[in-house]
Amino acid sequence: MPELPEVESVRRGLARARLKTPVVKLWRSSFNLRTGKNWLRKHEGLEQLRGATPGPVRRRGKYILWHMQGADEGELVLLIHLGMSGRCGVARADQPIVDHTHFIATFADDRQLRFVDPRRFGGLKVGTRETIYEREPVAALGPEPLSEDFDGAVLEAALGKSKRALRDALLDQRAVAGIGNIYAVEACFEARLNPLRPAASLSRRSWSKLADALVLVLERGVRNGGTTLKDFRNVVGEVGRNQDDLRVYGRGGEPCPRCGRRLADFVSQNRSGVMCTRCQPKFRAR
Ligand SMILES: [Zn+2]
Structure with missing residues (x-):
């Protein structure tokens, strides 16, 4: 299972792509991903990303928090959990789609955020900054071991x-x-x-x-x-x-x-x- 360093590597990869153009298209496979009350499919809210412009990519514990400016100007956060076998990264739209791809967000510059997860223990969720940071699972996380005040x-x-x-x-x-x-x-x-x-x-x-x-x-x-x-x-x-x-x-x-x-x-x-x-x-x- 990806732990902090693996998730941090993924976060850095996403940040390095420097995506700046809005989301123009969304695709989600028909498979359910992570289970549990915080991750129900009907609460994923991925549609909110339509028209959103990507901003900073943050991390908390094993979670990636991708801040985006919503089409209505409000701040959105895409929460990504890699579960046991999740991978996510940025590809060009013409690159082949691999098996077990469950989510694709296409940006106006023809690049895509892709989420791949063979075992489907990973999860995706979009909410406002408040709903993502102030509720479980993010709100329940303990101290961040690579923060300044950890000892x-x-x-x-x-x-x-x-x-x-x-x-x-x-x-x-x-x-x-x-x-x-x-x-x-x-x-x-x-x-x-x-x-x-x-x-x-x-x-x-x-x-x-x-x-x-x-x-x-x-x-x-x-x-x-x-x-x-x-x-x-x-x-x-x-x-x-x-x-x-x-x-x-x-x-x-x-x-x-x-x-x-x-x-x-x-x-x-x-x-x-x-x-x-x-x-x-x-x-x-x-
Ligand atoms: Zn020894």
Whole structure:
């Protein structure tokens, strides 16, 4: 699933296209996308984009927020969630349309925003700035880990009372936005914290180390254009390079890059992960 660095790569790709001309045509496949009360097809509102002029492309957690000026001058926001396998990017209208394309907005300069999603866990939604930012899912998101004021205290305030395993707690988008399994596992390793210890057991110093580790792995991911595992491709099918820089994720059984002990796979809440049992020792309550 695309996490913060992958979504940020897509956002940058969309911004780089510098679209400035209004939407003249819209097409939506007959398939439903993301399910859940915030994403019902009848509430997608994509028709509102007709005549809209694209503005800044922002990101919050794993969501892309594309600001547009509506035909009636009001500010609109196109909310995009890539789900498990969503891709979106800008193409010329004469470029072939790939399988699993579910949405196309054509602009007056003959370029198109295309949304492709084989597994259809992604979602699209248009609303006013208020309806998008002040309602779920965006309103419910926790702090942004790459923002200036993110640090150990922010993380501790969000998760310091959680009895859940640390890795699992980090996946809660209400606690910290944009983290998924890959970057949670990597950050626990970088901070030398056992991913299975209860979040509430961390000291102030450990929260601070963990916050630094999260920023480190996320920034590395962004610099590398995201991690390309099975499903993620950015805008024009470019492939991120971060998988080569993952230190433990997907490397169970290989030697720990720090101490050489064989890395151990684990499963918690039905999700796998990898850790070094020497560098990330078990927590023992005193
Ligand atoms: Zn180790």
